[in-house]
Amino acid sequence: MTEFTPVSALVGGFLLGAAALSLLFFNGRVAGISGIFGGFLGFKRGDTLWRSVFIAGLLVGGAMLTAFYPDALQFEMKHSASTVMLAGLLVGIGSRMGSGCTSGHGICGIGRVSPRSLVAVATFMATGIAAAVAVDLIFGGRI
Amino acid sequence: MALVMIFISGVVFALGLGVSGMTQPEKVTSFLNIAGNWDPSLALVMLGATVTYLIGHILILRRPAPALAKTFTLPSRRDIDRPLVIGSALFGVGWGLVGFCPGPALVALVTGYESVIIFVLAMGVGMYAFEVLDLRFAKEPDGGAGLIVKS
Structure with missing residues (x-):
């Protein structure tokens, strides 16, 4: 159970959009985290440095949150290690097979009104809702 | 530069995720679990992010090139496969x-939580496994999104 937080949601959303725009404006790139991280894991010559710099930025941003806004990283993962592992595998395989995740399709793709991204977002929203509802109703919120 | x-x-992307509440997994599942005590916050995160990007990207793509790179590297495919x-x-x-x-x-890796580390490792294995099976590393640099160079 979490509270509806409209103001921080909008402000945070604006920051996400602004960060994605800055990557586009300065570097001409789409801010798709699965694409950036997946490409990083490919270790292709000449294509790894900018990806690692972006990921380092994410981690430094995380450290800043810990320092100045610790509530953002205050959470508890109630699920078993095997569930977390399965979820991670699905997210990893699925985001690469589907050419994107919540950032690449969800923010940049919807923002560009890309038909592929609209289909991707509708699809992962539907299966995401199904999974979250199933976890709650069938497994009592904890599997 | x-x-x-x-x-x-x-950094700003991470701050946006943190401020919006997306770094708290429960906030995300409370949005997706429409059968429970629904938290619509994530819809506003998407609204704020997509509207910002929609307006900004139109202005940016009027430029012949990015400020610090030679070309825009953008997905070009429109087919649904x-x-x-x-x-x-x-x-x-x-x-x-x-x-x-x-x-x-x-x-969230900065929390050092065991479950976050397990998730990221499994995610990396999944991404890597898919790439190896699909042999996409050789073909397309961004996961087969289909890249076009806007000049």
């Missing part, structure tokens, strides 16, 4: 199970 801006984009739908469906199941997607999971 280009790398500095990439770094700053990453099977991998897009199946992959997104699998992604959604993993996302809904625990409430993590790639960005927030990477940011």
